[in-house]
Amino acid sequence: MSELLVADHVTRIFSMGGLFSRGTFRAVDDVSFSLDSDKPEIFAIIGESGSGKTTLARIILNTLAPSQGAIRFRGKDLAAARGHRERLDFMRQVQPIFQNPFEAFNPLKRVDRYLYASAARFAGARGQEERDAKANEALQKVGLSLEEVKGRFPHELSGGQLQRAAIARALVSSPALIIADEPVSMVDASLRMSIVNLFKSLRDDLKVSIIYITHDLATAYYISDRVMIMRRGKVVEAGDAHVVLANPQHPYTKLLRDSVLSPDDAGTGRLTAESRMAEEEAVG
Amino acid sequence: MAALRGNGNSWREAGGDGSAEPALKVEGLRAYYLMAYYGVEREVRAVDDITLTVNKDEIYGLAGESSCGKTTFIKTIARAVRPPLEVLGGTIKYSFLDRNLYDVDEDTLADIRWSHLSCVLQGSMNVLNPVRRVRKSFLDFAYPHMGLSKKDFFKAVNHHLDRLRLSPDVLSAYPHELSGGMRQRVAIALATVCEPEFVIADEPTTALDVVVQRDVLAMILEAQQQFGSSMIFVTHDLTVHANIANRLGIMYAGRLVEEGPTAEVFHEPLHPYTSHLIASLPRIGDLKPKAALPGAPPSLADPPSGCRFHPRCSLAMDICRESHPAMTTVAPGRRIACFAVDPTAKAAGDIPVAQIASEADAAARLGQ
Numbered sequence: 001m002s003e004l005l006v007a008d009h010v011t012r013i014f015s016m017g018g019l020f021s022r023g024t025f026r027a028v029d030d031v032s033f034s035l036d037s038d039k040p041e042i043f044a045i046i047g048e049s050g051s052g053k054t055t056l057a058r059i060i061l062n063t064l065a066p067s068q069g070a071i072r073f074r075g076k077d078l079a080a081a082r083g084h085r086e087r088l089d090f091m092r093q094v095q096p097i098f099q100n101p102f103e104a105f106n107p108l109k110r111v112d113r114y115l116y117a118s119a120a121r122f123a124g125a126r127g128q129e130e131r132d133a134k135a136n137e138a139l140q141k142v143g144l145s146l147e148e149v150k151g152r153f154p155h156e157l158s159g160g161q162l163q164r165a166a167i168a169r170a171l172v173s174s175p176a177l178i179i180a181d182e183p184v185s186m187v188d189a190s191l192r193m194s195i196v197n198l199f200k201s202l203r204d205d206l207k208v209s210i211i212y213i214t215h216d217l218a219t220a221y222y223i224s225d226r227v228m229i230m231r232r233g234k235v236v237e238a239g240d241a242h243v244v245l246a247n248p249q250h251p252y253t254k255l256l257r258d259s260v261l262s263p264d265d266a267g268t269g270r271l272t273a274e275s276r277m278a279e280e281e282a283v284g
Numbered sequence: 285m286a287a288l289r290g291n292g293n294s295w296r297e298a299g300g301d302g303s304a305e306p307a308l309k310v311e312g313l314r315a316y317y318l319m320a321y322y323g324v325e326r327e328v329r330a331v332d333d334i335t336l337t338v339n340k341d342e343i344y345g346l347a348g349e350s351s352c353g354k355t356t357f358i359k360t361i362a363r364a365v366r367p368p369l370e371v372l373g374g375t376i377k378y379s380f381l382d383r384n385l386y387d388v389d390e391d392t393l394a395d396i397r398w399s400h401l402s403c404v405l406q407g408s409m410n411v412l413n414p415v416r417r418v419r420k421s422f423l424d425f426a427y428p429h430m431g432l433s434k435k436d437f438f439k440a441v442n443h444h445l446d447r448l449r450l451s452p453d454v455l456s457a458y459p460h461e462l463s464g465g466m467r468q469r470v471a472i473a474l475a476t477v478c479e480p481e482f483v484i485a486d487e488p489t490t491a492l493d494v495v496v497q498r499d500v501l502a503m504i505l506e507a508q509q510q511f512g513s514s515m516i517f518v519t520h521d522l523t524v525h526a527n528i529a530n531r532l533g534i535m536y537a538g539r540l541v542e543e544g545p546t547a548e549v550f551h552e553p554l555h556p557y558t559s560h561l562i563a564s565l566p567r568i569g570d571l572k573p574k575a576a577l578p579g580a581p582p583s584l585a586d587p588p589s590g591c592r593f594h595p596r597c598s599l600a601m602d603i604c605r606e607s608h609p610a611m612t613t614v615a616p617g618r619r620i621a622c623f624a625v626d627p628t629a630k631a632a633g634d635i636p637v638a639q640i641a642s643e644a645d646a647a648a649r650l651g652q
Contacts, residue, residue, distance in 0.1 A: 048493045048494070048495060048496070049464065049493050158580040158581060159350065160580055161580060188349035188350055188520060188581065189349055189520050189521070189522065189561055189564075190349055190557075190560065190561060190564070190576070190577040190581070191349075191576065191577070191580070192564075192576075193564045193566075193574050193575070193576035193577075194576030194577075196566070197573075197574070197575075197576055215493040215494055216494075217494065217568060218523075218565070218566040218567055218568055219566050221566065221567075221568045221569070221571075222566040222570075222571065222574070242571075245568055246568065246569055255495060256494060256495060257568070259494040259495045259497070259498040260494055260568060261497075261498065261501075261523040261524060261526065261527045262523065262526070262527075262567060262568075263522060263523045263526045263550060263562065263565045263567065264526075264550075264567065265526055265527055266525075266526035266527075266546050266547045266549075266550035266551065271498070271501060271502055271505060271527040271528065
């Protein structure tokens, strides 16, 4: 068994406050997990806002250094990979997808230019034809084609198309791992499933591992193999997605699980003022 | 408080039987964005022929994806219309007003706002003034409408916060000092402090995470029950509607396509779009593969001919491409607009914008 990515007791401490009232804040606190390179999987990191999910994603992407601990990708410590060539090689294999596609793309830049730049940089494409081919290949994987995207600006595509173009951009370099930070929270209800199903097919057909960061337990249950629940920087529960989410053990996971609104409750009136009081006691 | 809620959940069924008194009646509402830049004219039909009724004491849920005209509809019923948005037809009648909302003068409008009609918006950070304490926001918004001395006003505000189980300390905080959920709660308290008859809520919980979302929704329900306000609640998240709305209206591309009591719509959706939305909702404990709806939402500047859903609909027939179906009542309290599901559906005429505009002009001239 070879390891794709290992987080080894990762901690990130931010200092905050003024010059005289210095305090520290542990955004990510002693987080460890590992992903296996032989078995692609969707690994969900679940938590509320402020639980350190995005900070952890930035550490994994090597845009932020951990204060303590280390991230190892294919056995190599990311902190040691400081050279341009090494970093480029890492970027080729680990690609991000962001929450809001309208913010991820520059509104004044054509969407195809992102694909071409990725193709030239990470896939070693020389010349326009090769870049076209690489871009088209990646777009086909997400159910788009180059004709649909070529020469278009972000505002000319719908949110769902644009998010799929963002995924295609990440796929240009044939990465081994994709970090998706809340990829469906800005996408419309009718298009959300198409993105979520796309992640499933990336895992099954292209053998890409995905770290899926979300606060939506229902889609996490639907697509992930393993989950990790974070609260205030700490991991409170981790394990098989269907076991953890169906039968949570930690009180915080239980609270999250009970807070999920279910469409099956339509008209039953289970959400009442009384339930609110109970929750406040539980949170403390 | 238990006494206010009555026995069990009877309030939830209050709106469905049609005998209830209406708090808001919207008829044939059309609001378009009319733009003419550099000689190019564009019309965006964001709200197209919407007729609906919100009863007293009920929460009417309006669902639809982004750019389907939800927010335009809300702006229109709040009379917050700025060019290029123009209301080209239809009437909006509130129970507290004897006339169409667009027939009253500015002074009356100022009296109505906040004391009779208030709103909770998505970005609470945009509602609360970021450089002033929350106390000042209460003064700015509600003080002119309450007709009380400052001392009595803050007594009333404190009492109100107490009813909503918020600490009075929030008044002396700046908005950035509060968490997102707390800000949203303050925005709700601000909107309900004058005990308005009608509250418009536009995606009030969309940016919040699950635990906070549930809590804020419970607070909205609680406020609605305490003050007996009617509410129109807009969000694209159907699971929120399932838990909060008494009746549900589904919008697609500027038109209402289905309406009915929430439980009935969820258990037996009729319109193909609604069935699809409900079938594709992920649930914990359900691993069945869920298909996504093909295609993308249409652009309102150039909507498809006929029924606007037909390019994505699996049941589309020839008639769907030619004319768009009118909303018809298929069962008590349930209306849909679909030729395929409802064989009795009649085509509703598409009125060219020039004709509507000239009619509106003529009406305006007659009025003068």
